[in-house]
Amino acid sequence: MTISQVGAYPLSKGIKITTIDRKEISSGTALIKRGFAHMQKHGVIMDVTNVEQAQIAEDAGAVAVMVLDKLPYDVRHAGGVARTAGVKVIQAILDSVSIPIMAKCRIGHLSEADILEEMGVDMIDESEVLSPADESRHIWKWNYTTPFVNGAKNLGEALRRIEEGASMIRTKGEPGTGDVSHAVTHIRMVNNEIKKIKGIYDNNDDQELIKISRELQSSYEIVKETGKLGRLPVVNFAAGGISTPADAALLMKLGCDGIFVGSGIFKAEDPLERAKAVVIATTYFDDPKTVLEAQKMIDEKKSMLGLDTKNLNLRMQERGPTV
């Protein structure tokens, strides 16, 4: 099996079983949900707020679009409460592009998630870009047939989200700032922790694995599986602050399975060319010649200016329940 089954609940509410021609068919299984996330690999998922942007993203080679009411950069400037996108906007996008459509809901907001599932979005992002609705709990994602993606700054967060049913993990980074350094910090943190666990797993030191699982507030099974695989049991994307082809290539070099671009494309002045360039750089991240070709497609003067992350009023990566 090329997809890890660790943590999968065979009888979770999200699994729907029906029969066709006397054959049982199962939807919403861990394999089908994680499998969907695997199909996004080496691709670029682009934040969009309307049909026009979704169309540009699809034409530029986005592997999926992520619908939200405001781009993270605008969420910061608007202040107030950020909620899931308008139903009409999501529906219009569902009716117009053929690639998968994802949408964000607030952390812990079961009913926003219900609405997104009911509309038929392909993946739900329980996102810290929006204002958290529950400060003590994330959504129990095994209850949904639709797969979820969650953000994580470190391995403990990632494994806890997977145990709650996330089918995909992304770095949190610091969204809407155009500063890629936080995403880099988060993926390096996860990589280093996995490296350590892999060493312990290879030494057959179960006692140490149990100790680490307590520190990470995660189960021994998932920590052991992570050590065995030498990677997260689900796909791991980069997100937060990616603005240029070179940024995307950097995060792929650090071992990410794919890229989310939020404000970086539609807050720039050359969105179509930039989106294409980021797609090319993501596929050919390890080939400097092609990354250069991609970088030539954009104009640095048209990049979003970005925000100094040392003086932010709102650190999105710190929002939501701590466990």
Add this chain to the structure above:
Amino acid sequence: MNELLIGVLGLQGDIEENIKAITDAFKEMKIKGKVIPVRYPEEIMKVDGLIIPGGESTVMGLLIAIKNGLLDAITRILQEGLPVMGTCAGMIVLAKKSYDKVVGNKKQLLLGALDIEIERNSFGRQYDSFESNLDISGIGNDYKGIFIRAPTVISMGPDVQILSKFDGKIVAVKQGNIIGTSFHPELSGDYRMHRFFIESITNWKKTKN
């Protein structure tokens, strides 16, 4: 016979999963072979067989069109009759015509090697994605089919052979040495489909020599 070399189109999608499936199938068949991701024309020209993996067909089409010489190289090996297998998005890329069930026609690059028309997202969106057992001719029964926003074959030319149907829809086809599947054999842990593909490569190499 020289060691077999199989390429997995390495642009986007579940590339590593297909590499693993071929590696395991080689072991099961006790065949010495190599499998590599391919992204450049010169790599494509070296392989004895090519897999176009699952992922997004529009993305792969765009990346094939953008890279200098890549489209020509793939077209050339298809004309030479080299075995090629496309799973899910890979089958769409190999098809002659395609439309999306919800949004209709989308301009996208298609290789036109399989004389079939595709309906994309034929069973619905991700919510309706599913796993179920399939019967596949030439391969066997009880094959775990993994359908993720899967396309199906709506119509086909006389040279195309149906390998499997599910719920009345065509979900696996073969035309000469080209295989297309709606489902993801690389995710099932059952590598009969990849073994079938490897056999078609060894047979092809025999007839060529």
